[in-house]
Amino acid sequence: MTLRLGRHTFDDDATLMMAIVNRTPDSFYDQGATWAEDKAFERVALVVGQGAEIVDIGGIKAAPGVEISEAEERSRVVDLVARVRAAYPSLVISVDTWRASVGAAVCAAGADLLNDAWGGADPELVDAAAEGGAAIVCTHTGGVTPRTRPYRIEYDDVVAAAIADTTAYASRALDAGVPRESIVIDPAHDFGKNTFHSLELTHRLGEMVDTGWPVLVSLSNKDFVGETLDLPVGSRLVGTLAATAVCALAGARIYRVHEVVETRQTVDMVSSIAGRRPPCRAIRGLQ
Amino acid sequence: MTRVVLVPGTLALLPEYAGLEDPVADLRAACLEAAAWLGRSITVLADEQGVRIAEYLLDRTDHMHEEESYLVVGNGSACRTEKAPGHLDERSHAFDEALGASLRGGRPEVDADLARQLWASVGAIAQLRDLGELGPAQVAYDDDPFGVQYWVMRWES
Numbered sequence: 001m002t003l004r005l006g007r008h009t010f011d012d013d014a015t016l017m018m019a020i021v022n023r024t025p026d027s028f029y030d031q032g033a034t035w036a037e038d039k040a041f042e043r044v045a046l047v048v049g050q051g052a053e054i055v056d057i058g059g060i061k062a063a064p065g066v067e068i069s070e071a072e073e074r075s076r077v078v079d080l081v082a083r084v085r086a087a088y089p090s091l092v093i094s095v096d097t098w099r100a101s102v103g104a105a106v107c108a109a110g111a112d113l114l115n116d117a118w119g120g121a122d123p124e125l126v127d128a129a130a131e132g133g134a135a136i137v138c139t140h141t142g143g144v145t146p147r148t149r150p151y152r153i154e155y156d157d158v159v160a161a162a163i164a165d166t167t168a169y170a171s172r173a174l175d176a177g178v179p180r181e182s183i184v185i186d187p188a189h190d191f192g193k194n195t196f197h198s199l200e201l202t203h204r205l206g207e208m209v210d211t212g213w214p215v216l217v218s219l220s221n222k223d224f225v226g227e228t229l230d231l232p233v234g235s236r237l238v239g240t241l242a243a244t245a246v247c248a249l250a251g252a253r254i255y256r257v258h259e260v261v262e263t264r265q266t267v268d269m270v271s272s273i274a275g276r277r278p279p280c281r282a283i284r285g286l287q
Numbered sequence: 288m289t290r291v292v293l294v295p296g297t298l299a300l301l302p303e304y305a306g307l308e309d310p311v312a313d314l315r316a317a318c319l320e321a322a323a324w325l326g327r328s329i330t331v332l333a334d335e336q337g338v339r340i341a342e343y344l345l346d347r348t349d350h351m352h353e354e355e356s357y358l359v360v361g362n363g364s365a366c367r368t369e370k371a372p373g374h375l376d377e378r379s380h381a382f383d384e385a386l387g388a389s390l391r392g393g394r395p396e397v398d399a400d401l402a403r404q405l406w407a408s409v410g411a412i413a414q415l416r417d418l419g420e421l422g423p424a425q426v427a428y429d430d431d432p433f434g435v436q437y438w439v440m441r442w443e444s
Binding site: 277278279280281282283285286287 | 297298299304305306307308310311365371372433434435
């Protein structure tokens with residue numbers, strides 16, 4: 001399906017790198033490295049240079065912690081969105097938020113995409129996307145409260161649950177007025193899931209692709225990779241790329257990542273193996 | 288009048304082997320320009336793979352002239368460098384120089400046995416002699432970008 005992310009459209013077979021930009025002092029991977037707005041802006045410049053099509057700006061870490069008010073969240077992300085919009089007109093700007101008020105504010109500042117990692121916890125977020133002309137990411141969390149860790153959650157079939165919840169969320173977005181080509185679904189690895197759930201979702205990602213909605217995967221350095229390989233944060237790139245390859249073969253469209261270059265190479269290689277992308281330059285044996 | 292064009296049997300010219308970047312863009316342009324110069328009635332002299340190259344070129348070119356025409360697919364040695372498909376064979380340069388000179392003069396002289404040793408595709412080139420005196424060639428391409436000697440030449444006689 002052709003993707004329309006706010007001001008930008010992409011071909012049917014395009015795969016997109018969504019680079020994570022944290023305006024937080026405490027996110028698990030970078031531990032506040034881009035907390036200062038100038039540092040976050042430098043991170044945007046870096047990932048744009050690396051070829052990222054999308055930046056995903058977040059003002060609140062996913063894990064439990066100090067409560068961040070709506071006003072504080074807006075103050076962390078809105079000005080940065082406006083600054084990035086002015087500097088990079090052709091870049092897709094996503095904001096990682098579950099709050100409708102924040103969604104409306106960032107859309108007014110130039111955001112193209114609202115990445116709701118918490119599965120529609122705020123039912124008015126779809127209205128903010130529709131009114132702001134933005135696309136939306138519909139995730140599956142199993143209904144958990146934002147910023148909580150999974151605790152003894154079980155599913156009869158986690159893939160069926162992810163499909164049911166994300167497509168229902170997509171329908172709500174559609175009903176709210178978000179265009180069909182601007183709705184993306186995300187199984188949300190680790191969110192409301194144990195490691196076995198995330199592995200199962202990775203193995204069966206093709207079933208989500210078969211729904212016809214474009215699929216986003218957010219795999220980067222997550223705990224399911226760490227638990228699977230018994231590796232801490234900082235040593236999970238190879239495992240992340242292995243999971244990325246499986247999702248790419250299944251046909252995922254958007255990859256939310258810390259490491260843009262490595263992920264782009266992985267996705268391009270798999271896309272060529274799958275016959276969706278020609279090799280860059282082929283001459284071996286063809287001279 | 289008869290028009291004759293020689294192009295190499297480079298498989299990278301075929302659309303089924305296209306990448307995001309074209310490694311033979313200059314060669315392709317020269318081949319297409321030469322093929323477009325041929326008349327409507329065209330005889331292809333080529334082996335099985337060469338026929339596919341010829342069909343590709345002829346499908347993508349218009350032929351406005353009436354002259355009887357021949358499209359010949361062949362090339363020199365594939366042993367011209369260490370990285371060449373057939374690795375380096377020191378004899379390849381002299382072989383190609385002699386073959387190239389005879390082609391330029393319009394009377395190709397082919398040492399079929401040596402050609403086989405040097406991975407040169409000369410079967411169709413040898414058939415050129417059957418067309419009689421071709422006269423001097425116009426050379427549009429003469430290079431070995433991948434250790435394989437390519438020529439794009441045309442003759443009018």
